[in-house]
Amino acid sequence: MSDDVKNLKGASRRDFIKSATGIAISTGIVLGGLGISPKDTDAKESIPKKWDETYDIVIIGSGFAGLAAAIEARNSGANVVVIEKMPVYGGNSIINGGDFSACGTKMQKEAGINDSPELMLKDMLRAGLYLNNPELAKIVAYQSNDALEWCANYIGAKFARLNFHGGHSVKRAHQTINASGSELVNKMLSKAKELGVKMYLKTKLERFIVNNDNRVIGIEVKKDYRFPDEKTGKKTYIKASKAVILASGGFSRDINLRKIHDPRLDERFESTNHPGATGEAIMAACMANAMDVHMDWIQLGPWTSPDEKGFGYVPLFCERLVGYGPMIDPKTGKRFFKETGNRKERADAIILIGHPVVILGDSYAVNKQVFPAALKKGLENGSIKKFETLEDLAKNYNMPLAQFKNEITKWNSFVEKKKDDDFDCMIFPDAKPTIEPPFFAARLWPKVHHTMGGLVINENAKVIGFDMKPIAGFYAAGEVTGGIHGAVRLGGVAMADCIVFGRIAGKNAAKEIPWG
């Protein structure tokens, strides 16, 4: 505000502003509304005369990508700070399901699963409708095993089981021991702190600061910011001698931005994300000449429940059951889609039906497949239900009983011969007919889960500008970037993407020559 006041011309006007400014702010009236516009601000003129803090590398965001970048940059000798706008670390990473897709791994070999980077890339491109930047997708697939090993061996995160996710050809999601990304995030946080990475909570990016050579040289932040109150926080300038790395995540919780790109995704759709998953950092990057791509490819999770908040426990139930149990439209009592289809196909199919559908499994499938704690919690909050008979199950969801029982008989025949004649669902070798009581079921209705779009980066995680050239001193990694997943991100590939490109960004940023 003080800058604006300085720029205004004319004594009477200035006097008026001085006396009225406080009142205007307190009543929410912006100066523009009174027909007084501040002088156009030139970004290059707004370089602070004095920096409050200086680091080699400034990282925005404390999820998988930001922490991977921080650890690699620090290990390359750089002086690093990580800022996080929320009052807690970890963003979505610390609340995710802990599935890390990687190929050709030790765990896969031990389980007798034949996988390769070629196959993982093929799956990513097919699901992405071939809109993926093939070079970037290739880097994720080919470096996924190395990234997983780094997490396990260097960071010390424990991965306990192999899971299947729709759209993948094989089981390749390596799940953390506590079925949450927190296993990895918390160990990365400890590692980063141990290495001497500086970290700030409640510090929000306001804008990128660019010099006359179009190089990103630092950021303006608000310290002691209390999300989501924009009136809070103290303006602070942080200089980045080498580079700024943006790892701020996606914008699934930003309803206004969502609606710009996909007007269907209004208030009716909940999100699995944490409340801070908003798009202002992407927009700030675009204002600093960063190019965006695929912003309208917004992913809905087809495995969420309308009977619990947020991500919940049902995704951990549903995704373990696909390929073992059927998904039913309660209105018809029949199956309607390939259970092992990718996220987009399945979410679109459920939205087309227009009401929640039901996923179910018998005791054999559920006990074998579902993480016990997730089942227990889901049963406790009522989103997962247990039934002694299929009749009870049908009655609870108002299904036409005869049609439903016929459908189960048909499904069981497909399971016996390991081939689904109706929807080509992948049926796993160890799947058995759905016959053993008790039966477990949950309702499904999609929630906004991941934004595939974001900033354009190159193979070195450098952000590309609207002149098609890398912006000096500017890197990005993780969900804030776009183009890697194309139309659909496959399950577990976000963790691979974040770790692979977070590490690339950190290593390359540390190699930059300081600007001053």
Add this chain to the structure above:
Amino acid sequence: MKNFLNKMIILIIIPIISFIGFVNIIMAVPKKIINAKPGYCIQCHENKVLPDGHKDTEKMGLKDCIICHNSTKKGNLKTKLTGSHFHMLSGIGCDDCHGNNEIKNSVEYDKCINCHDVDKLVEKTKNLKPENPHTSPHYGKNLDCNLCHHQHSKSENYCNQCHNFNFIVP
């Protein structure tokens, strides 16, 4: 130009100022008096805050309040008073947390755990259903107390951003 602006002030700004004044009268914000006597409500609160017939609290501390306000009688005070009142009534004044400075900055987590032992808290609430609020699979046991336990405004249930846990948050 000058005339126009003067008119603007009369037409827009003055009614707004009057309105703000009006709102302030209705919602009298309590004063934050550093050396207030904890039980002497009207020192900070201009409006009457205790019900008719309530005992005179001027000389009371928390131990006196809970003679009547316990789980069996007169209702629990936990959700009626903000945290700062509990501190004040227990003899912990403003400066004990905010320091002896002119400007009172927000209180950091480290200050809280000087008095509140985290491990003891985790132990104390281990049987709460559906979850122990003082530890979580995401953040462990080291979350900032102030995410839930606000001192100068109503406390909140931070877990409920994503979950549906029915905790009473003091």
